[in-house]
Amino acid sequence: MRCVIQRVLDAEVSVDGQIISSIGNGLLILIAAEHTDTLEDVQWLVHKVARLRIFPDQQGLMNLSVTDVNGETLVVSQFTLFASTKRGNRPSFTRASSPENAEELISKFVSLLSTELGKPVKTGVFGAHMLVKLTNNGPVTIIIDSKLRE
Secondary structure: OEEEEEEEEEEEEEEOOEEEEEEOOEEEEEEEOEOOOOHHHHHHHHHHHHHOOOEEOOOOOEEEOOOOOOOEEEEEEOHHHHOEOOOOOOOEOOOEOOHHHHHHHHHHHHHHHHHHHOOOOEEOOOOOOOEEEEEEEEEEEEEEEOOOOO
16 A cells, blocks of 8 residues: 655545545545555554654654644545556556455555544545645655555
8 A cells, every 4th residue: 555644734625516524733644555455554554654753742853643643634545646657658557456445445444543543534535536625734745655664
């Protein structure tokens, strides 16, 4: 699995002109599943995201997690994170998981992350055309890939 994590002051997702989900201070997580991903990838990623220390402490150092700052979390599926432009200029998405498998893995990610954080995790609408607005705080943007483990 691959995710782009953004530390935000606020974020929202709209579908067909309606706001579906919104958060204040916290994390916006764009996430995609690869066709080789398993439950092990989901569990590793949940553990990593829940403990990621990217919020400033009293000295301004990134030492606090989203839980430490009582932040909110918004997860948005985005299969385009597995785009390849290796051949030509039109992206290929052959590494992305099938929609059915991706939806299952991302739903499991949301469920386990909610449990890990001890609070609900908000989401977009899987497979929908979504508009995402955010105020990136820092800016801080982190990319994590469960296969690279970095």
